[in-house]
Amino acid sequence: MVSVTRVQLDARRLLCPLPVIRTQERVEGMAAGDVVEVLCTDPGARHDIPAWCRVNGHQVIDIEERGDELVITVQVGEAT
Amino acid sequence: MGYNGRFNRNRVVVPMSEPRKAVALISGGLDSLLAARVMQEQGIHVEGINFYTGFCVEGHTHAIRKKDRDKPKRNNALWVAEQLGIKLHIVDVIEEYKDIVINPKHGYGANLNPCLDCKVFMVRKARQWIDEHGFDFIVTGEVIGQRPKSQRADTLPVVAHESGADDLLLRPLCARNLPPTRPEIEGWVDREALYDFQGRTRKPQMALARRFGFTDYAQPAGGCCFLTDRQYAVKLADLWKSRGERRYELDDIMLLKVGRHLRPRPHFKLIVGREDGENRFLQGYRKQFVHLFPVSHKGPLVLVDGQVDDDDIELAARITARFSQGRDADRVEVEVNTPNGGSRTLGVEPLAGGDVPKEWYL
Numbered sequence: 001m002v003s004v005t006r007v008q009l010d011a012r013r014l015l016c017p018l019p020v021i022r023t024q025e026r027v028e029g030m031a032a033g034d035v036v037e038v039l040c041t042d043p044g045a046r047h048d049i050p051a052w053c054r055v056n057g058h059q060v061i062d063i064e065e066r067g068d069e070l071v072i073t074v075q076v077g078e079a080t
Numbered sequence: 081m082g083y084n085g086r087f088n089r090n091r092v093v094v095p096m097s098e099p100r101k102a103v104a105l106i107s108g109g110l111d112s113l114l115a116a117r118v119m120q121e122q123g124i125h126v127e128g129i130n131f132y133t134g135f136c137v138e139g140h141t142h143a144i145r146k147k148d149r150d151k152p153k154r155n156n157a158l159w160v161a162e163q164l165g166i167k168l169h170i171v172d173v174i175e176e177y178k179d180i181v182i183n184p185k186h187g188y189g190a191n192l193n194p195c196l197d198c199k200v201f202m203v204r205k206a207r208q209w210i211d212e213h214g215f216d217f218i219v220t221g222e223v224i225g226q227r228p229k230s231q232r233a234d235t236l237p238v239v240a241h242e243s244g245a246d247d248l249l250l251r252p253l254c255a256r257n258l259p260p261t262r263p264e265i266e267g268w269v270d271r272e273a274l275y276d277f278q279g280r281t282r283k284p285q286m287a288l289a290r291r292f293g294f295t296d297y298a299q300p301a302g303g304c305c306f307l308t309d310r311q312y313a314v315k316l317a318d319l320w321k322s323r324g325e326r327r328y329e330l331d332d333i334m335l336l337k338v339g340r341h342l343r344p345r346p347h348f349k350l351i352v353g354r355e356d357g358e359n360r361f362l363q364g365y366r367k368q369f370v371h372l373f374p375v376s377h378k379g380p381l382v383l384v385d386g387q388v389d390d391d392d393i394e395l396a397a398r399i400t401a402r403f404s405q406g407r408d409a410d411r412v413e414v415e416v417n418t419p420n421g422g423s424r425t426l427g428v429e430p431l432a433g434g435d436v437p438k439e440w441y442l
Contacts (some may be wrong), residue, residue: 001150013364015334017130017132017136017155017156017170018132018172019169020155020158020170021132021171021172024169025172041191044155047154047155047260048154048155050157051154051155051158052158052161052168054162055161055162055165055166055167055168056167056168057160057167068360
């Protein structure tokens with residue numbers, strides 16, 4: 001059975017594109033299928049992280065609002 | 081029988097069937113979009129690179145002020161990458177970039193914009209990146225004469241040379257006005273299919289955009305960096321002057337984008353939130369600054385940047401009251417908080433509008 005790594009990334013108070021950059025740095029070295037939950041407060045991240053995922057082959061599998069915070073769940077794609 | 085392939089600069093064997101690989105500097109504007117697209121048209125594998133300096137207008141502008149939250153939100157560099165169908169690598173250069181802003185070898189433009197040093201820096205970073213990632217050359221959307229400092233006939237060679245990119249730097253939009261680069265000499269790209277744009281006119285770019293079917297694109301034209309903004313540059317210069325040295329941290333340059341900045345005394349400055357979005361953003365700095373807000377009336381969160389005594393605090397409270405809904409009241413209660421958690425309330429008379437000199441505003 002393949003184990004999936006699930007990590008949290010605290011990008012609260014960071015303004016875009018820093019949440020994207022921190023996500024990019026966290027995803028680097030992770031395996032396809034692994035999951036990163038990005039905690040953000042910048043509403044721009046709701047658009048920028050999915051856009052970054054689309055162009056780089058990753059997938060946003062959930063976006064949840066928790067008060068003023070957003071939790072964007074990213075599944076790492078295959079390296080190309 | 082000879083080897084039917086080639087070595088790239090890192091001595092990695094690249095089969096002839098694989099396309100040459102270029103990294104394109106993607107700002108999010110039209111020129112870099114077109115330059116990358118021209119390369120794709122020639123069968124080059126293109127990936128984008130975008131450098132985040134901390135001064136980029138992208139991103140923050142929508143995030144803070146409530147009135148801007150209704151505007152379409154997109155990071156133009158990411159949007160360009162999506163239009164092109166290419167990967168985009170966003171690189172954090174905040175720390176390294178400080179030296180470019182503080183000590184630009186080629187000086188500043190009209191404000192505190194070190195455009196030529198900035199371009200050299202970014203192309204140098206791209207040069208390192210292609211070595212690390214096995215790419216063949218670098219592409220930019222530069223056009224001779226497009227920008228007054230960094231894109232002139234005499235400065236384009238400076239960028240190529242000082243960055244170390246030399247003939248691995250290709251500018252597809254004006255290449256035919258420049259000496260052939262290695263990608264052209266080696267036949268990786270067809271020079272005849274490149275362009276000879278020059279000058280400040282945008283018409284050739286718009287025509288090329290139409291040919292490629294791009295109808296929606298950002299037009300930053302130098303407006304992609306806060307350092308080109310006069311008011312922002314005034315605030316940054318004031319920050320340096322007040323500190324007696326030219327240095328900054330990321331929080332400093334973020335705060336320069338937010339609120340009204342007033343310097344009532346040489347030794348302290350106030351940052352006054354203009355609306356709820358800014359007040360919420362400034363709340364994140366409560367543990368770093370003395371801060372005030374009115375409690376008897378609705379009003380702004382105010383950060384105090386500097387060392388202050390009781391007289392200064394009273395003045396700051398009266399200014400806070402001035403920008404509150406109690407500005408016409410006889411008295412406004414203002415809560416004063418210190419970063420270590422101390423708190424007290426002052427009852428103050430709001431400063432009259434005429435008592436806030438224009439010179440206080442940065």
